[in-house]
Amino acid sequence: xxxxxxxxxxxxxxxxxxxxxxxxxxxxxxxxxxxxxxxxxxxxxxxxxxxxxxxxxxxxxxxxxxxxxxxxxxxxxxxxxxxxxxxxxxxxxxxxxxxxxxxxxxxxxxxxxxxxxxxxxxxxxxxxxxxxxxxxxxxxxxxxxxxxxxxxxxxxxxxxxxxxxxxxxxxxxxxxxxxxxxxxxxxxxxxxxxxxxxxxxxxxxxxxxxxxxxxxxxxxxxxxxxxxxxxxxxxxxxxxxxxxxxxxxxxxxxxxxxxxxxxxxxxxxxxxxxxxxxxxxxxxxxxxxxxxxxxxxxxxxxxxxxxxxxx
Amino acid sequence: xxxxxxxxxxxxxxxxxxxxxxxxxxxxxxxxxxxxxxxxxxxxxxxxxxxxxxxxxxxxxxxxxxxxxxxxxxxxxxxxxxxxxxxxxxxxxxxxxxxxxxxxxxxxxxxxxxxxxxxxxxxxxxxxxxxxxxxxxxxxxxxxxxxxxxxxxxxxxxxxxxxxxxxxxxxxxxxxxxxxxxxxxxxxxxxxxxxxxxxxxxxxxxxxxxxxxxxxxxxxxxxxxxxxxxxxxxxxxxxxxxxxxxxxxxxxxxxxxxxxxxxxxxxxxxxxxxxxxxxxxxxxxxxxxxxxxxxxxxxxxxxxxxxxxxxxxxxx
Numbered sequence: 213x214x215x216x217x218x219x220x221x222x223x224x225x226x227x228x229x230x231x232x233x234x235x236x237x238x239x240x241x242x243x244x245x246x247x248x249x250x251x252x253x254x255x256x257x258x259x260x261x262x263x264x265x266x267x268x269x270x271x272x273x274x275x276x277x278x279x280x281x282x283x284x285x286x287x288x289x290x291x292x293x294x295x296x297x298x299x300x301x302x303x304x305x306x307x308x309x310x311x312x313x314x315x316x317x318x319x320x321x322x323x324x325x326x327x328x329x330x331x332x333x334x335x336x337x338x339x340x341x342x343x344x345x346x347x348x349x350x351x352x353x354x355x356x357x358x359x360x361x362x363x364x365x366x367x368x369x370x371x372x373x374x375x376x377x378x379x380x381x382x383x384x385x386x387x388x389x390x391x392x393x394x395x396x397x398x399x400x401x402x403x404x405x406x407x408x409x410x411x412x413x414x415x416x417x418x419x420x421x422x423x424x425x426x427x428x429x430x431x432x433x434x435x436x437x438x439x440x441x442x443x444x445x446x447x448x449x450x451x452x453x454x455x456x457x458x459x460x461x462x463x464x465x466x467x468x469x470x471x472x473x474x475x476x477x478x479x480x481x482x483x484x485x486x487x488x489x490x491x492x493x494x495x496x497x498x499x500x501x502x503x504x505x506x507x508x509x510x511x512x513x514x515x516x517x518x519x520x521x522x523x
Numbered sequence: 524x525x526x527x528x529x530x531x532x533x534x535x536x537x538x539x540x541x542x543x544x545x546x547x548x549x550x551x552x553x554x555x556x557x558x559x560x561x562x563x564x565x566x567x568x569x570x571x572x573x574x575x576x577x578x579x580x581x582x583x584x585x586x587x588x589x590x591x592x593x594x595x596x597x598x599x600x601x602x603x604x605x606x607x608x609x610x611x612x613x614x615x616x617x618x619x620x621x622x623x624x625x626x627x628x629x630x631x632x633x634x635x636x637x638x639x640x641x642x643x644x645x646x647x648x649x650x651x652x653x654x655x656x657x658x659x660x661x662x663x664x665x666x667x668x669x670x671x672x673x674x675x676x677x678x679x680x681x682x683x684x685x686x687x688x689x690x691x692x693x694x695x696x697x698x699x700x701x702x703x704x705x706x707x708x709x710x711x712x713x714x715x716x717x718x719x720x721x722x723x724x725x726x727x728x729x730x731x732x733x734x735x736x737x738x739x740x741x742x743x744x745x746x747x748x749x750x751x752x753x754x755x756x757x758x759x760x761x762x763x764x765x766x767x768x769x770x771x772x773x774x775x776x777x778x779x780x781x782x783x784x785x786x787x788x789x790x791x792x793x794x795x796x797x798x799x800x801x802x803x804x805x806x807x808x809x810x811x812x813x814x815x816x817x818x819x820x821x822x823x824x825x826x827x828x829x830x831x832x833x834x835x836x837x838x839x
Binding site: 233254257261264266267282283284285286287289290293294295296298299300302313316361365 | 525526527528532533536537539540544615624625626628629631632634635636770836837838
């Protein structure tokens with residue numbers, strides 16, 4: 213495998229006494245879709261800004277596309293497209309004019325830029341709105357314009373900060389499709405999100421972030437298996453006494469937790485039938501049993517709960 | 524640590540974009556209208572006075588700028604008043620609006636340094652100011668040619684150009700101040716109010732404050748005649764901290780060639796003096812400290828803004 217396109221080594225950022233990012237180690241391979249996941253304020257944006265050379269790390273170093281963002285920020289920024297959280301454009305200018313300005317900032321002359329801008333807008337299906345002022349754009353259109361900017365720039369790495377933030381479900385789905393499309397073209401994508409479940413479908417690998425540190429990193433299915441001890445989570449709605457103990461005795465069940473109005477069962481396989489039998493035998497009233505799919509949210513909450521309990 | 528690549532890469536692109544924005548903004552249209560109307564009014568009002576002295580005054584054209592007819596102030600006084608307003612209007616939201624529209628991090632993620640953004644914005648403001656003032660200057664001169672029926676002499680044109688350059692430098696001070704506040708305050712309204720308060724201080728209250736403070740700083744000793752001179756010098760020094768004073772003095776010396784000295788003149792100094800207007804070189808020598816002060820002011824303010832901007836976090 214070739215060298216990783218993004219590599220961070222013990223990257224640390226402290227604001228005064230508060231540590232935003234704490235000794236972060238990270239590698240992203242070429243062509244990968246990598247998700248940096250965690251709640252707001254976990255240090256995701258700070259990490260991105262350090263990778264782009266827009267903020268100086270307190271210690272540690274990073275290499276992006278073969279360049280040091282601290283010393284060669286222009287080389288890095290030439291190769292990386294960035295879509296900030298709640299991306300903004302100049303409202304009074306049209307989408308196409310906004311991209312023309314970006315092209316000039318990149319040192320691309322107008323003649324070369326024009327066909328590239330048209331192609332990029334076509335790609336994100338904004339050709340019809342290209343001459344409209346951005347103030348008339350919806351949130352989803354602005355996000356797509358930001359993707360067009362990255363395409364126009366000819367970037368090989370795209371860094372997207374909360375790309376689905378504030379989008380309605382339809383726009384979110386479309387946007388995720390767009391990300392898959394870019395990935396298929398060989399672009400390396402680093403994205404952040406606090407909506408874990410939403411992005412687990414597009415990411416090859418994820419890192420779960422909490423309070424400036426990466427807790428877990430790896431492929432989604434691996435994380436599900438490693439952390440949850442099995443990828444089956446069963447939701448049970450039932451009433452009665454001693455049900456938790458009864459279910460815990462069922463073979464294959466790894467963990468039982470009380471959830472609202474019932475139980476949340478983690479198991480190594482599909483044990484629904486056995487669980488149902490155990491509840492009925494214990495004299496409980498079973499009203500529903502459902503094999504929900506384990507998600508990163510489960511991984512996240514479980515992992516960091518354990519960390520907190522251990523601390 | 525050394526960074527690679529030019530700090531000016533992209534400055535031209537920023538400047539052209541901001542310049543276009545400035546020239547097409549409604550805000551600028553309104554200000555230009557206001558300035559042209561008041562400028563035309565001031566010139567039209569003074570032209571009657573000036574017409575009476577045609578033939579007596581060798582610099583009749585320049586007196587268009589400086590003559591005042593109550594209740595209107597002179598054209599120069601108008602400029603001293605309006606240039607800061609235009610400069611503040613151009614600068615007060617130049618940096619913070621990028622944050623407020625969430626364009627800052629996206630623009631800085633392009634292959635440019637932040638230096639380029641600030642340089643580009645400042646230069647575009649200065650260019651807008653220069654274009655506006657040059658247009659106004661030509662407009663006034665054209666109006667004067669029409670109304671007086673006389674062309675200006677070459678010396679008058681030269682003095683006029685020097686005055687124009689000084690006026691742009693004066694605007695540069697206020698532009699740098701407005702940009703400093705636009706870096707310091709995230710809210711555009713706060714930045715505008717802060718800049719306007721400074722302008723208000725220098726335009727109206729500074730001379731009062733200076734008058735009040737001078738006797739405290741340098742009291743006149745009734746037994747010592749030279750102490751009077753000292754007091755006057757301190758008072759002038761205080762006044763000259765204001766860019767408005769520097770501009771007014773410069774305008775007076777450049778546009779009125781009979782001005783020989785901007786400070787106090789002793790009667791012994793006047794003895795045997797030739798009562799002729801100063802040649803332009805001498806007038807420029809007279810205003811050199813004032814012009815240096817203005818330029819130093821805007822470089823100083825811009826440097827503070829620059830350092831603050833470099834240290835600012837990009838995230839909104």
